[in-house]
Amino acid sequence: VMFAGDEAQQQAAFTFAAWLTSTETQVTWDEQTTFMPIRQSVADSADFQTWLNETEPRLIPFVESQQYAINRPPVAVYAELSDVFSANLERALYGQVSTEDALTNAEVAVNALLR
Structure with missing residues (x-):
């Protein structure tokens, strides 16, 4: 209208x-x-x-x-990015991987989704 x-x-x-x-x-x-x-x-x-x-x-x-606060990035795969990042962060919080490894793994997975 x-x-x-x-x-x-x-x-x-x-x-x-x-x-x-x-x-x-x-x-x-x-x-x-x-x-x-x-x-x-x-x-x-x-x-x-x-x-x-x-x-x-x-x-x-x-x-x-x-x-x-900032807005979420306007990307079509935001939900997948969030899931990948959260899963890696959770592993670090539970002591299953180091913080550095969690962030490195998240970076690799996020970059793959953005390609």
């Missing part, structure tokens, strides 16, 4: 998208669903901070760590 509709439909779609992603709406959404904020303005808002501190303080470390 945003791109294919007539001008009125496009405007309505834009208005809806702006409302849905607004700080006020996202604060309400996050309070009702306990989802993480999608925007810094939501995390910083007084309403969200009050709710976080009074209702869900267990989420504070997660909200604070979001500043370090």
Whole structure:
């Protein structure tokens, strides 16, 4: 609708998208669903901070760590990459292989998937 509709439909779609992603709406959404904020303005808002501190303080470390979050890479084989990396990391965590070997094995497997 945003791109294919007539001008009125496009405007309505834009208005809806702006409302849905607004700080006020996202604060309400996050309070009702306990989802993480999608925007810094939501995390910083007084309403969200009050709710976080009074209702869900267990989420504070997660909200604070979001500043370090990055998006997953846009590759078709991301799920396979994640599985390979996780499997190798798990082996290292259980002491089955050294950290160096786990990372080397993961590198080889990931590079093979990316070819």
